[in-house]
Amino acid sequence: MQKPTSYQRLPHGRDCDCSVCWSRREMAKPDPSRSTPCAQCRPAYARPIRTLQMGCVGGIWKPLLSEWKVEPAFVCEKHTRPDRPPKYWSVVLDTGRPTPYVPIHEPFELVG
Template sequence: MQKPANYQRLPHAQDCDCSVCWSRREMAKPAPSRSTQCAQCRPAYARPIRTLQMGCVGGTWKPLASEWTVEPAFICEKHTPPARPPKYWSVMLDTGRPTPFVPIHEPFELVG
C-alpha cells in the first residue's frame, strides 16, 4: 500500500483520465468566449488631432492641451448581447395581477 504523499508524486500516464488530468487538458483549450474579439469588432479609440497648448515639462516640450477625435466602438452582430434574457429565465408561478398596497392613514379597531 502506498502512502498518499508518495502517490501524489507519481507521474500520471499519458492517457490518464483522472479529474486532475482532465481539468488540466480542458484549461489548456482556448475557450470560445463571447468576449473574444473578432476581426470585425473594434474598441473605442481616441487620438489627438490638433495641439492647442505646449509647455516645457522636465526640459522637453510636451502638449498640454489638444483637440481629440473619438471613434466609437463597433461590436459585430455575433458579439452583441441579446435584447432578451436567456431562455432559462422564466416565470415560475404567475399569481395574477399584483395587489396594490394602500396605506391606511386612520387607526381602526377590530370589532368582534
C-alpha cells in the same frame, strides 16, 4: 498498500482519465465564452490630428488646444449584448389582481 506521498509521485499515463489529467486537458482548451476577444471588435480611441494652440508650461512647450479624431468602438454580433437581461423566472399561475388584506374586527367577550 501505497502511501499517499508515493502515490502522488507516480507518473500519469498518456491516456490517463483521472480527475487531475481531465482538468488539465479541459483548462488547455480555448475559452468559448462571449468575453473572448475577436479580430472584428475594437475599442474606441481618440488621437490628436492637428495642434491649434501651443503654450509654454514649466519651460516646456506643450499643446494646449488640439483637434481630435475620434474612432467609435465596434462590437461584432457575437459580442453584442442582448436588449434585455435574460429571463430567470416566469409566472407560474396568475390569479388576477391581488386582494388587499382587510383585518376583521369582531367584538369578543373576555372569558373568566
